[in-house]
Amino acid sequence: xxxxxxxxxxxxxxxxxxxxxxxxxxxxxxxxxxxxxxxxxxxxxxxxxxxxxxxxxxxxxxxxxxxxxxxxxxxxxxxxxxxxxxxxxxxxxxxxxxxxxxxxxxxxxxxxxxxxxxxxxxxxxxxxxxxxxxxxxxxxxxxxxxxxxxxxxxxxxxxxxxxxxxxxxxxxxxxxxxxxxxxxxxxxxxxxxxxxxxxxxxxxxxxxxxxxxxxxxxxxxxxxxxxxxxxxxxxxxxxxxxxxxxxxxxxxxxxxxxxxxxxxxxxxxxxxxxxxxxxxxxxxxxxxxxxxxxxxxxxxxxxxxxxxxxxxxxxxxxxxxxxxxxxxxxxxxxxxxx
Amino acid sequence: xxxxxxxxxxxxxxxxxxxxxxxxxxxxxxxxxxxxxxxxxxxxxxxxxxxxxxxxxxxxxxxxxxxxxxxxxxxxxxxxxxxxxxxxxxxxxxxxxxxxxxxxxxxxxxxxxxxxxxxxxxxxxxxxxxxxxxxxxxxxxxxxxxxxxxxxxxxxxxxxxxxxxxxxxxxxxxxxxxxxxxxxxxxxxxxxxxxxxxxxxxxxxxxxxxxxxxxxxxxxxxxxxxxxxxxxxxxxxxxxxxxxxxxxxxxxxxxxxxxxxxxxxxxxxxxxxxxxxxxxxxxxxxxxxxxxxxxxxxxxxxxxxxxxxxxxxxxxxxxxxxxxxxxxxxxxxxxxxxxxxxxxxxxxxxxxxxxxxxxxxxxxxxxxxxxxxxxxxxxxxxxxxxxxxxxxxxxxxxxxxx
Numbered sequence: 132x133x134x135x136x137x138x139x140x141x142x143x144x145x146x147x148x149x150x151x152x153x154x155x156x157x158x159x160x161x162x163x164x165x166x167x168x169x170x171x172x173x174x175x176x177x178x179x180x181x182x183x184x185x186x187x188x189x190x191x192x193x194x195x196x197x198x199x200x201x202x203x204x205x206x207x208x209x210x211x212x213x214x215x216x217x218x219x220x221x222x223x224x225x226x227x228x229x230x231x232x233x234x235x236x237x238x239x240x241x242x243x244x245x246x247x248x249x250x251x252x253x254x255x256x257x258x259x260x261x262x263x264x265x266x267x268x269x270x271x272x273x274x275x276x277x278x279x280x281x282x283x284x285x286x287x288x289x290x291x292x293x294x295x296x297x298x299x300x301x302x303x304x305x306x307x308x309x310x311x312x313x314x315x316x317x318x319x320x321x322x323x324x325x326x327x328x329x330x331x332x333x334x335x336x337x338x339x340x341x342x343x344x345x346x347x348x349x350x351x352x353x354x355x356x357x358x359x360x361x362x363x364x365x366x367x368x369x370x371x372x373x374x375x376x377x378x379x380x381x382x383x384x385x386x387x388x389x390x391x392x393x394x395x396x397x398x399x400x401x402x403x404x405x406x407x408x409x410x411x412x413x414x415x416x417x418x419x420x421x422x423x424x425x426x427x428x429x430x431x432x433x434x435x436x437x438x439x440x441x442x443x444x445x446x447x448x449x450x451x452x453x454x455x456x457x458x459x460x461x462x463x464x465x466x467x468x469x
Numbered sequence: 470x471x472x473x474x475x476x477x478x479x480x481x482x483x484x485x486x487x488x489x490x491x492x493x494x495x496x497x498x499x500x501x502x503x504x505x506x507x508x509x510x511x512x513x514x515x516x517x518x519x520x521x522x523x524x525x526x527x528x529x530x531x532x533x534x535x536x537x538x539x540x541x542x543x544x545x546x547x548x549x550x551x552x553x554x555x556x557x558x559x560x561x562x563x564x565x566x567x568x569x570x571x572x573x574x575x576x577x578x579x580x581x582x583x584x585x586x587x588x589x590x591x592x593x594x595x596x597x598x599x600x601x602x603x604x605x606x607x608x609x610x611x612x613x614x615x616x617x618x619x620x621x622x623x624x625x626x627x628x629x630x631x632x633x634x635x636x637x638x639x640x641x642x643x644x645x646x647x648x649x650x651x652x653x654x655x656x657x658x659x660x661x662x663x664x665x666x667x668x669x670x671x672x673x674x675x676x677x678x679x680x681x682x683x684x685x686x687x688x689x690x691x692x693x694x695x696x697x698x699x700x701x702x703x704x705x706x707x708x709x710x711x712x713x714x715x716x717x718x719x720x721x722x723x724x725x726x727x728x729x730x731x732x733x734x735x736x737x738x739x740x741x742x743x744x745x746x747x748x749x750x751x752x753x754x755x756x757x758x759x760x761x762x763x764x765x766x767x768x769x770x771x772x773x774x775x776x777x778x779x780x781x782x783x784x785x786x787x788x789x790x791x792x793x794x795x796x797x798x799x800x801x802x803x804x805x806x807x808x809x810x811x812x813x814x815x816x817x818x819x820x821x822x823x824x825x826x827x828x829x830x831x832x833x834x835x836x837x838x839x840x841x842x843x844x845x846x847x848x849x850x851x852x853x854x855x856x857x858x859x860x861x862x863x864x865x866x867x868x869x870x871x
Contacts, residue, residue, distance in 0.1 A: 144718055145688035153682070268679065268705075281719020293719035370681035414685045416672075416692035434672060434692060440685045441675065 158403030185360025189216030392465025507551030621853025627658030778840030
């Protein structure tokens with residue numbers, strides 16, 4: 132019996148806890164991408180770097196607060212700096228729309244042109260972020276580190292395996308839950324949210340019903356910027372802030388959005404968790420896990436690892452390709468990317 | 470008209486050539502020496518003190534007034550980045566062609582050092598002495614006798630680590646190494662030595678530097694069932710990330726680290742959980758090592774740390790070899806490095822460069838000992854003594870030298 136408990140704790144510690152925290156971060160990112168796609172009808176490649184931009188501002192504000200001795204220990208200071216990051220990311224999104232995207236929207240350019248324009252915005256933003264804060268790895272987290280420490284868990288339960296839950300992981304899940312609930316409440320209960328859904332569903336019909344397209348576009352950028360800053364800052368608190376890793380997040384984020392059905396908010400959340408948990412589950416070595424469950428004579432000699440951790444990023448690629456081949460609309464029947 | 474143009478072109482071309490390649494020896498008074506280290510990148514917290522230590526030796530020689538009849542050595546810094554071979558090659562190329570350095574001190578990490586040796590040092594005939602490149606691959610590199618190092622090859626470090634672990638009764642470890650020449654070289658030599666001594670490497674997995682999250686890597690390492698984790702990586706990079714994640718998840722409590730991971734910033738980042746960690750780094754407890762510490766402290770340089778003594782020694786060898794050659798011409802230096810580094814001759818310790826320069830000027834012989842008891846093997850690398858360290862009370866404490 133203790134063997135089974137040990138096996139479950141082991142798997143929770145190394146696969147489920149990190150997977151759920153990472154999944155929350157992906158879900159927030161994928162929601163932003165999917166909303167922009169639903170309203171503006173193009174895949175926004177600049178989203179990963181908008182996350183980096185918002186996080187950068189949150190980090191600079193965190194330093195400012197720390198310098199003044201302001202903090203909310205045991206919670207990380209970055210949490211009270213987050214509103215500044217949100218304002219910055221939203222401001223960037225709105226100015227990018229004004230300077231770049233609005234021009235193509237008014238010309239009714241095909242989505243692929245907007246997509247390529249967003250790649251341009253992405254490169255420009257990468258330059259801005261590196262110019263302001265540089266390419267280095269920086270820590271955002273301060274305050275307490277753990278909700279449950281591995282050694283305390285072992286002592287409390289008497290099991291051989293420890294379970295550690297970092298404060299940042301708990302916070303990420305809580306913040307994601309709040310953000311997703313607020314978003315769904317907005318989309319389903321408010322006039323503006325309903326207008327957005329109507330616009331996304333059928334643009335012409337919504338316009339005929341008196342929905343203001345500029346308003347809807349404004350809301351889409353507002354929400355996308357907010358989600359980007361929250362996702363980026365939570366990722367930064369949980370791991371660390373490095374501009375390049377945010378660019379690399381773009382692929383799993385798109386994989387999540389497409390897997391769930393692009394343009395579909397619930398799909399983005401579900402997709403985020405599936406992609407994150409597959410990344411951790413496929414690259415985990417199950418040798419120790421099986422040793423707890425199997426009789427001694429069956430003990431595996433290899434590591435029982437499906438894929439080396441070097442291939443972690445490739446899992447998003449595989450999911451992306453399989454979804455596009457087998458079910459291009461995604462789990463929740465979103466749009467087909469054109 | 471066309472004659473005018475031709476003349477203008479020739480003049481411009483001449484000016485350009487002069488501008489691009491000003492001869493360091495032209496003004497006869499200054500000798501430039503390149504100092505290439507990874508001032509940015511994965512070991513950026515180690516390199517400033519290494520650069521200062523090397524420049525201390527150059528300054529000492531200049532101040533003595535005995536160097537080549539009173540010439541002054543001027544260090545010119547370049548950034549090797551530690552990991553980007555193209556950037557390091559460009560930096561070395563600039564030092565050699567634009568600055569006209571007589572010799573190069575550096576580089577630091579093995580991959581970029583191999584790149585610089587192959588692409589810049591050998592084609593231009595410039596002597597390069599590295600204080601810290603430790604890959605076994607550099608032992609057999611085609612260097613035309615131009616590459617030297619005051620750090621020993623990792624083949625030796627792997628052996629020392631394996632012996633230390635076996636003696637302490639540790640015979641099963643998980644190994645993770647940074648995915649480059651340094652990491653792979655050390656992993657290979659450690660695994661060979663450890664297996665030969667009867668130990669088992671349960672898993673040997675590479676990790677990439679600069680990732681945000683190492684939980685999957687640590688999960689795989691922990692699944693091997695080993696209780697000890699050996700990390701052959703970099704202190705400001707993936708190596709630290711791996712140890713941090715391993716401590717956070719409770720996957721490992723006992724760590725073994727190699728020279729790239731030893732430094733105070735690791736202890737600052739991880740804290741008390743690191744207590745009991747075993748590590749090795751090139752070093753010696755000789756008279757020279759203490760003399761170097763005192764000499765550095767007297768000159769405002771913090772000499773207590775990895776590769777600082779080796780840096781001083783590498784720069785000192787460059788200076789002495791120039792003196793022995795009687796000129797700062799690039800061609801003459803290589804032939805005299807071995808003679809000044811090894812006996813016979815008067816032993817020269819840190820802070821005694823003036824004495825060494827004088828002996829050489831008078832036609833005598835010196836045997837440079839320096840901070841790290843320099844003794845070069847026939848391929849021009851330090852034979853190697855290692856300090857075995859352990860983390861006690863929040864600091865790496867040297868336990869023994871072997």
